[in-house]
Amino acid sequence: MVALALALVVAAITVVCVVLFWTHAWWFPPDISTHGPAIDHQFMLTLVVTGIIFVLAQVSLAYLVWRNRDRGEGRKAVYSHGNNRLEATWTIAAFVLFVGLTFMGYHIWAGIHFVGAAPGAxxxxxxxxxxxxxxxxxxxxxxxxxxxxxxxxxxxxxxxxxxxxxxxxxxxxxxxxxxxxxxxxxxxxxxxxxxxxxxxxxxxxxxxxxxxxxxxxxxxxxxxxxxxxxxxxxxxxxxxxxxxxxxxxxxxxxxxxxxxxxxxxxx
Ligand SMILES: [Cu+2]
Structure with missing residues (x-):
């Protein structure tokens, strides 16, 4: 019962978050700059990538909380000392993702800061x-x-x-x-x-x-x-x-x- 309630709370938080972002409930004011659309596009890309990971993680969490609930069979918890291969995999995946997104967005930032202004500015x-x-x-x-x-x-x-x-x-x-x-x-x-x-x-x-x-x-x-x-x-x-x-x-x-x-x- 407690497990089901917990799983439902986790699922509800996920749904509320997705709805808030999906419907743009709190969103940016309209852009008034020439470089803004590229920044908004980069933001959306980052939001979608991290959003998918967020939803997958939350759904897995809710499912595992429910699946491994106490069924009253007197089973003992099994303790894990980690999994080196999994640790390495998600560390590398996170690294590639963050560095990749940074490089994709870098030229937009550089276009405002490093590339000189147009003549007559x-x-x-x-x-x-x-x-x-x-x-x-x-x-x-x-x-x-x-x-x-x-x-x-x-x-x-x-x-x-x-x-x-x-x-x-x-x-x-x-x-x-x-x-x-x-x-x-x-x-x-x-x-x-x-x-x-x-x-x-x-x-x-x-x-x-x-x-x-x-x-x-x-x-x-x-x-x-x-x-x-x-x-x-x-x-x-x-x-x-x-x-x-x-x-x-x-x-x-x-x-x-x-x-x-x-x-x-x-x-
Ligand atoms: Cu100040």
Whole structure:
């Protein structure tokens, strides 16, 4: 009786899990990036492969719990000390599976990180700090001015430590608290942190990348749909981590030009 109940519980857990994933009860928001479909495809492949293994393992477990139940015959349990051949087989199978899936997905990841952005990509710096995001556009000269740690002054709205009086490249830099970008245009972002490790996460872009203090991490992407999307910090970075958010605003080129001109005027 207990064995049957246990087997049924294991089976029920399996069915509920499969239904939840099959019906996409909790699923990603629709993708708005050009590289997203490849990531979603890789995710589905991984989910199906691991899902089949999960179902087989659970069904076997339920069956064995029921088959080896106590039938009241006074049988003694048999203790096993393992099976080296089986151990080796599933260790190798798991290794091949994981390495195989990693290599299949590697080119998608590398396409965002290692392969350079398309020519004409628009550069933007993304800065994380406890607990806010800042974004910097290079202005008409296309160059980011240097940053000076000693000049950082949040109270004076000099979040990045620019010296606009002395650095010609900094004069036209535009620092904002929203990441606006034009739609259907290649964007090259450079991730930088002012203090600890943060993580730039936009679900709809299928991008999650750490910001590491002392490093400038480039990634590039293209958004294909206008709208407002949440940028969340995906790395526990301190007590205020929960409120470290900003918004990605994908606009038409025309709206973007207007927005950037407004931001430039406010500097
Ligand atoms: Cu953070």
């Amino acid at each position: 628009m550069p933007v710096e993304v800065w994380g700090q406890q607990f806010a995001w800042y974004f910097r556009y290079p202005g008409p000269d296309g160059r980011f001015g240097p940053t000076h740690v000693e000049k950082v002054d949040d109270a004076m709205a000099n979040y990045l430590g620019l010296d606009r009086d002395h650095d010609p490249d900094s004069k036209d830099d535009i620092v904002t608290s929203t990441l606006a970008i034009p739609v259907n245009r290649e964007i090259q972002i450079f991730l930088r942190s002012k203090d600890v490790t943060h993580s730039f996460f936009v679900r709809e872009l299928r991008i999650k990348q750490d910001l590491v203090p002392g490093m400038v991490i480039p990634i590039h992407f293209m958004a294909t749909k206008t709208g407002r999307y949440e940028i969340a910090c995906a790395e526990l970075c301190g007590l205020g981590h929960y409120r470290m958010r900003a918004f990605l605003q994908v606009m038409t080129q025309e709206d973007f030009d207007k927005w950037l001109a407004n931001m430039a005027a406010a500097q």
